[in-house]
Amino acid sequence: MMKKFLVKLMIFAGLILLLDRGIAALLQRGLDRYYGLDKRAGVLCIGHSHTMLGIDGAKLEQGLGVPVAKYAVNGANAFDRLAMIRHYFAVRPDTVRLVVYDVDDHAFTGAGLSANSYRLLYPYLETPDIARHVRDNAGSWKEYAARRLLRLLRYNSVTLNLALRGTLRRYDNFKTGRVDIQALKNEISAGRRPPVTIEQEMVEVFAETVRFVRSHHARLVLFSIPTVDQVNNMNRERHEQVMEIFRRYAEQDPGVIFLDYNPTFSQHYELFCDPIHLNRDGQRQVTDKAIHDLHRLLQE
Amino acid sequence: MDVMTFNSITYFLFFPLLFVLFQACRDRWRWALLLAASFGFYGALKVPWLPAVLALVILITYVTGRGLWACGTERGKRLWFWTGVGANLLILLLLKYLPAVAGMQTLVTIGVSYYVFQAISYLADILLEIAEPEHHLGHFALYLSFFPKLLQGPIERAGHVILKLTKPYVFVSNMARSGMLIFAWGLFKKVVVADRLALFVNAVYGDVHVYTGLPLVLATWFYAFQLYFDFSGYTDMALGSARLFNINLTQNFNSPYLATSVAEFWRRWHISFSRWILDYIFKPLQMAWRDWRTAGTAASLVVTFLASGIWHGVSWGFVVWGGLHGVYLATSVYYRPWQKKIHKALGITKSPLLKVWQTVVTFNLVCFAWIFFRANSLSDAFYIIGNLFRTSNTPLWSGGFSKFDTLVIAGIIPVYLLLNTPISQKISSPVLSAPMPLRWSLYLLLAAGICILYEQGGYFLYSGF
Numbered sequence: 001m002m003k004k005f006l007v008k009l010m011i012f013a014g015l016i017l018l019l020d021r022g023i024a025a026l027l028q029r030g031l032d033r034y035y036g037l038d039k040r041a042g043v044l045c046i047g048h049s050h051t052m053l054g055i056d057g058a059k060l061e062q063g064l065g066v067p068v069a070k071y072a073v074n075g076a077n078a079f080d081r082l083a084m085i086r087h088y089f090a091v092r093p094d095t096v097r098l099v100v101y102d103v104d105d106h107a108f109t110g111a112g113l114s115a116n117s118y119r120l121l122y123p124y125l126e127t128p129d130i131a132r133h134v135r136d137n138a139g140s141w142k143e144y145a146a147r148r149l150l151r152l153l154r155y156n157s158v159t160l161n162l163a164l165r166g167t168l169r170r171y172d173n174f175k176t177g178r179v180d181i182q183a184l185k186n187e188i189s190a191g192r193r194p195p196v197t198i199e200q201e202m203v204e205v206f207a208e209t210v211r212f213v214r215s216h217h218a219r220l221v222l223f224s225i226p227t228v229d230q231v232n233n234m235n236r237e238r239h240e241q242v243m244e245i246f247r248r249y250a251e252q253d254p255g256v257i258f259l260d261y262n263p264t265f266s267q268h269y270e271l272f273c274d275p276i277h278l279n280r281d282g283q284r285q286v287t288d289k290a291i292h293d294l295h296r297l298l299q300e
Numbered sequence: 301m302d303v304m305t306f307n308s309i310t311y312f313l314f315f316p317l318l319f320v321l322f323q324a325c326r327d328r329w330r331w332a333l334l335l336a337a338s339f340g341f342y343g344a345l346k347v348p349w350l351p352a353v354l355a356l357v358i359l360i361t362y363v364t365g366r367g368l369w370a371c372g373t374e375r376g377k378r379l380w381f382w383t384g385v386g387a388n389l390l391i392l393l394l395l396k397y398l399p400a401v402a403g404m405q406t407l408v409t410i411g412v413s414y415y416v417f418q419a420i421s422y423l424a425d426i427l428l429e430i431a432e433p434e435h436h437l438g439h440f441a442l443y444l445s446f447f448p449k450l451l452q453g454p455i456e457r458a459g460h461v462i463l464k465l466t467k468p469y470v471f472v473s474n475m476a477r478s479g480m481l482i483f484a485w486g487l488f489k490k491v492v493v494a495d496r497l498a499l500f501v502n503a504v505y506g507d508v509h510v511y512t513g514l515p516l517v518l519a520t521w522f523y524a525f526q527l528y529f530d531f532s533g534y535t536d537m538a539l540g541s542a543r544l545f546n547i548n549l550t551q552n553f554n555s556p557y558l559a560t561s562v563a564e565f566w567r568r569w570h571i572s573f574s575r576w577i578l579d580y581i582f583k584p585l586q587m588a589w590r591d592w593r594t595a596g597t598a599a600s601l602v603v604t605f606l607a608s609g610i611w612h613g614v615s616w617g618f619v620v621w622g623g624l625h626g627v628y629l630a631t632s633v634y635y636r637p638w639q640k641k642i643h644k645a646l647g648i649t650k651s652p653l654l655k656v657w658q659t660v661v662t663f664n665l666v667c668f669a670w671i672f673f674r675a676n677s678l679s680d681a682f683y684i685i686g687n688l689f690r691t692s693n694t695p696l697w698s699g700g701f702s703k704f705d706t707l708v709i710a711g712i713i714p715v716y717l718l719l720n721t722p723i724s725q726k727i728s729s730p731v732l733s734a735p736m737p738l739r740w741s742l743y744l745l746l747a748a749g750i751c752i753l754y755e756q757g758g759y760f761l762y763s764g765f
Contacts, residue, residue, distance in 0.1 A: 002323065002471045012740065016747050023748060142309040152751035157496075157705055160752065 017150075024123075024151030027163040031123055034166030036069025037088065040095040043068045043294065044088055044218075047102030047225075048076040048117075053277045054102070054225040056287040058171050063291030064298060066097075070171075074158060075117035078107065078205045083121065083133035085209060089216055090129060098297060099213045100221045100290075103246055104276070105232065105239050106194070108202040122147055122154035123163075174280040175273040179228060184275050188234050193275075196238040203245070214255050219297065222246045222258045225286065226265035227276045259293055261286060304344035305451070306483075306537035307490050314341070319544060327468050331442050334465070334545070341447040347408045353391060354415060358441045360387045361419040365433040365440075368426050377427060384423045392416045400614035411451045413611065415444045417576050422458045424580060431459040439466050446547075448538040452531070452762045454550040454572035464547050472546060479543030481743070486536025488750050493712055494530035495755035496705050497522045501674070508680045513692030516684050523674050524667050525713060528556065530761045531570070557666070560658035561636075562628040565666055577604050598633045602626035617672045617681060624669040708753060 032038045036057070043066055045051050057070035069092075071084055085099065118137040124130040125147060138144040147153045155163065165171065187193055213220045224246070232239050243260065250258035265271055271282030278286060304310040318337050325333050342351050364384030371377045395409045422443075425431040434440040443462045449455075504511050504519035511519075535552040542549045556569035566574045582604040589596030602623070609622020643649045668685075675681035734742075 001473050005471070005473045005476055012743070015740070015744060019744055019748055020751065023752070146309045150751055152748065153754070155752060157708075157755070 020150050020152050024154070026167070027152075027155060027160065028123060030163035030165070030167035031159060032166065033169070034162045034171065035071045036067070037071070037091055039067045039069060040092055041069035041088075042066035042095060042298070043098045043100060044085070044096045045070045045072065045100040045102075046076075046081050046085055046088075047072045047100075047223075048081075049074050049277060050104060050225040050227075051100075051102045051223075052173050053175060053273075053279075054283055054286055055100075055290065056172070056174075056283050059284075059287050060291060060294070063287075064295055066298060067095075072102075073117065073120045075120070077110075077117055078202050078209065079133065079137075080117050080121065082205055082209045082212065083129050085212060086129040087124060087127050089212075090127060093216075096216070096218045098221060098294065099218050100223050100294070101209070101213075102225050103222045103242075104224060104227060105196045105235075105242050107206065107242060108198040108245070109194070109196060110199045110202055119156065120159055122156075123151075123159055125151075125154060174283050175277065176280055177273045178279065179269055179272040179274050181228070181230065181269055184228065184230050188230060193231065193234055196235050196242065198238070198241060198245075210249060210253075210256060214253065219255045219257065221294065221297065222249065222256065223290070224258070224260040224262055225278070226261045226271075226282075228269060228272050229262070229266040231275045232262060232266060257297060259290075261289065264289070303346060304341060306534060306541070307487060310344065314344075315541065322469075322545065323471070330469055331438055331466055334447075335438060335442045335445065338442065338445040338447040338450060342411065342445065342450060345408070345410060347410070350408070350410065350412070353395065353412060354445055355441075357388055357391060357412075357415055357419055358437075358444050360384060360391075361422060361444070362434075362437055362440050365423055365426050366435070368423065369433045381423055381427045385420050388416045388419050397614055414453045414455055415450065417455050417573075418444055418458070420580065421455070421576060425458065431457075434458065434462050436466075442466075446542070448541040448547075449549055452534050452538070453570075454535065454538070454552045455576050456550060456572065460550070461547065467546075469546060475543050475546050479540045481540070482536050482543065483540025484743070484746050484750065486533040486538075486540060488746060489529040489533030489536065491533075491754035492750060493709070494526050494533055494761075496708060496753075497526035497529070499705060499755065501526055505674055505676065505680070508675070508683055511692065512687040512690040515692055516688050520667050520671055520674075520684070520688075522709075524557065524663070524670055527670070527674075527761055528553070534762065557663050558659055559662050560655055561632065561662055562625065562665060563632060565662055566625075566629075573608075577608055581607055594633055598630035601629040601633065605629065612673070616678050617675055620672040620678065620681070621669050624672065628665060628669075 029038075036044075043060070043064060045055055045057065045060070045068065049072070051070065051072035052074065055070060055072075057068050060070075061068035069088065071088055073080060073084065076084065081101065085101075089096065118134050121130050121134060125134060135144055210220060224243070246258045246260075249256045265282065265286065268282075271278055271285060273279035273282075304314060314337075318333075322330060322333060339351050339354070342354060361384055364380050364387070368377050368380035368384070371380055392409075392412055395407050395412055398404075399406050422431075422433075426433050434443065439462055440458075442465050443456075443458055446461070446465065501519050501523045504515050505523070508516070532553040539549050539551070550572050552571050552573075554568040554571065556565050559565035559568050582600050585600035585603055586597055589599055592599065603626070605622045605626035606619065607622070608625070609618040609620070612618040612622070640649075643654065648654050671684050672678070672681045675684060
C-alpha cells in the first residue's frame with residue numbers, strides 16, 4: 001500500500017512540475033510582452049514607479065516611430081536597474097540606440113525604495129544577470145532554491161498582474177486623482193518624508209551603469225521625471241547636489257543627456273496623483289514633451 | 301526571524317525527511333523519533349530557552365501527575381495538583397507577563413501557553429480521576445511536545461492523544477491522502493487568503509488616522525477573515541501533518557462566522573481553547589457562585605473572558621476585547637429566554653430570514669470586538685469606532701493591496717462561506733469521492749493556486765499568544 005502511495009505521489013509531483021513549467025511559460029510570455037522584452041526596441045525605458053506612471057510607452061512608441069520597451073519595476077533601485085539593463089542587452093544585444101533611465105533625488109539613497117524590489121525580477125531567474133543579482137540579494141538560499149525549482153513561485157500579485165496585462169496587450173498604467181498638497185506639507189513639517197542621501201556604493205553602481213550602456217554604443221538619457229516642487233524643496237541643497245551629479249555626467253560625455261522636467265512641471269500640482277507620481281494628465285503631458293525631446297535625439 | 305513554520309521552505313524539507321525516517325524506523329522507537337523531531341522543530345525557532353522551558357514543563361507535570369495519582373489522601377492530592385498547576389502557571393506568567401510589567405523587552409514565548417494549558421488539563425483530569433497518569437516519561441513528553449500542535453494548539457487532552465501516539469503504526473493511504481489534502485488547504489488559506497488580506501488590514505490599521513469610513517469598515521471585516529484564515533489555516537496544516545502519522549487532532553474551527561449568537565461563535569471558534577476555559581475557569585467559577593444563580597453565571601462569563609483577553613497579551617486592547625465578549629455572553633444569559641419566547645410567539649423560530657439576521661448581527665458584534673483586538677492602541681480603536689460611518693476620501697487600494705488582490709479575495713471568501721453552509725456540505729462529499737482524474741485535477745488546481753497566488757507573508761498570528 002505504501003509503495004502504491006509513493007508511486008502516486010511521484011507521479012503527482014511530476015504532474016505539478018509539468019503544470020508549473022507550462023503555466024510559467026505562458027506567464028513569462030505575457031510579462032516579456034509587457035516589458036517589451038519580446039521586441040527589438042530602439043528605445044529602452046528603465047526605471048521604477050516614476051517611469052511606470054510617468055511614461056506612456058505605447059504613445060512614446062507611436063510618437064517616435066521606433067519600438068519602445070518600458071522595462072520598469074516598482075521600487076527598482078540602482079542595482080536592480082543595472083541588472084535589468086544587462087538583462088535587456090543580453091536578450092537584445094544590438095537594437096537599443098537610446099536608454100531612457102529615470103533619475104530622481106533618491107537615485108543614490110541606499111535603503112528606502114524597497115528592500116525587496118529584487119523579488120519582482122524573479123520571473124527572469126533563467127537569465128544569468130538576473131540570477132546573479134537575485135542570489136546576491138535573496139534573504140536565504142532556500143528562497144532562491146525554491147524559486148529555481150518551482151517557477152510559479154517566482155510570481156506575486158504585481159508580476160502576475162503585469163503578465164496578464166501583457167497577455168491581454170493592456171499596457172496602459174496610470175493613476176487618477178490629485179495630490180493633496182496640504183497633507184504633503186503636514187508630512188514634511190512632521191518629518192515623515194524619507195531623507196535624501198548620497199551613498200558611495202550607489203554612486204559607483206550608477207557609474208557602472210553609465211559605462212555599461214555607453215560600452216554598448218547606446219546613448220543614455222538621464223530622465224528626471226518630475227515630482228512635486230514641495231518634495232524637491234524639502235532638502236534643496238541635497239536635491240541640487242544630486243542633480244549636479246547628473247549634469248556633470250552629461251557635460252563629460254556627449255552620449256549622456258540629462259533631461260530635467262522638474263522646472264517645467266513640478267509646480268503643476270494638478271498633474272500629480274501623489275507627491276512623486278504623475279497622474280493620467282501628467283503622464284500624457286510628460287510623454288508628449290518626451291516624444292519631442294527624444295525625437296530630436298534620435299535624429300542626431 | 302527565519303524560523304521553521306508550516307508555511308516555510310524548511311518545513312517542506314523537514315517533514316518529508318521525518319516521514320521517511322518514521323516509515324523506516326522500528327515501531328518501538330517511533331515515539332523517540334517523533335519526540336526528537338518535536339524538540340528539533342521547537343529548537344528551529346532559534347530561541348534557546350524555549351526547548352528548555354518545554355522540558356521543564358514536561359518534567360514538572362510528569363512528576364506532579366504521578367505524585368498526585370500515588371497520593372492516598374485528598375489533601376495530599378490537592379497539594380500535588382496545585383504544586384503542578386502553580387509551577388506551570390508561574391513559568392507562563394514569568395515568561396509572558398513579567399517582562400512587560402517590568403518594562404523589559406518582551407520575550408518570545410511561542411507555544412508556551414498551549415503546552416502549559418495542556419499540562420494543567422492533564423493534572424486536572426488525573427485529580428478528577430478522568431484519566432490515569434502516563435507512566436512512560438517519553439510518551440508523556442511526546443504528548444506535550446508533539447510538533448504539529450506545539451506552537452498554536454489545538455489544546456489536546458492527554459487521554460485522546462497519548463494512546464494514538466504510542467499505538468503500533470500501520471500506514472493507511474486514506475489517512476495519508478486526506479492529511480496531505482487538509483495540509484494543502486490550510487496552506488492555501490494562509491498564504492493565498494490570510495496574507496493577502498493582511499496587506500489591506502496592515503495598511504489601514506497601521507495608520508488609522510489617514511482613513512475614515514469605508515476603508516475602516518472593510519479593514520475590520522477583512523481582519524476578521526484574515527484572523528480566521530490564518531489560524532484555521534494553521535490548524536489545518538497541523539491536523540494534516542498529524543494525520544500522516546495516523547493521529548487525528550481536534551478540529552479547532554467550525555465555520556465560526558456562520559454562528560447565530562456569540563455563544564455559538566465560541567462553540568465554533570478556537571474550539572479547544574474555548575473548551576479549556578469553559579472547563580477550567582468558567583465551570584469552577586459558576587460552581588463557586590451558584591448561589592447567585594443567573595448573576596453568578598453572568599459574572600463567571602465576564603471573568604472568564606477577561607482572563608481570555610489577558611491571556612492574549614498585556615494590552616488594554618485585549619482586556620477590552622475579552623471584556624466585550626464577556627458582556628455579550630453575560631447579557632445573553634438574561635435576554636435569551638425572553639428572545640426565545642418572543643420568536644416562538646411570532647412563529648419565526650425556524651425562519652431562514654431570522655437566521656440570516658442573527659448571523660449578520662453576530663458577525664458584526666464579533667468584528668466590533670476585533671477592533672480592540674487588532675488596533676495598535678485603545679486610542680486607535682476609539683478613533684476607528686468614531687469614524688466608521690463617516691464618508692471616506694482616501695483611496696481604497698493602497699499599501700500594496702491592489703485591485704487584483706481584491707478580485708482574489710472577492711472570489712475566495714464567498715465561495716468559502718458557501719462551501720461551509722449545511723446545504724453545500726451535502727454536495728461536497730461526492731466531489732471528494734470523485735473519480736481519480738477529477739480528484740487529481742482539483743488537487744493540481746489547488747497546488748497551482750497556492751504557487752501562483754501565494755503572498756509572501758509573515759508569522760502565524762496566534763503564535764504570538
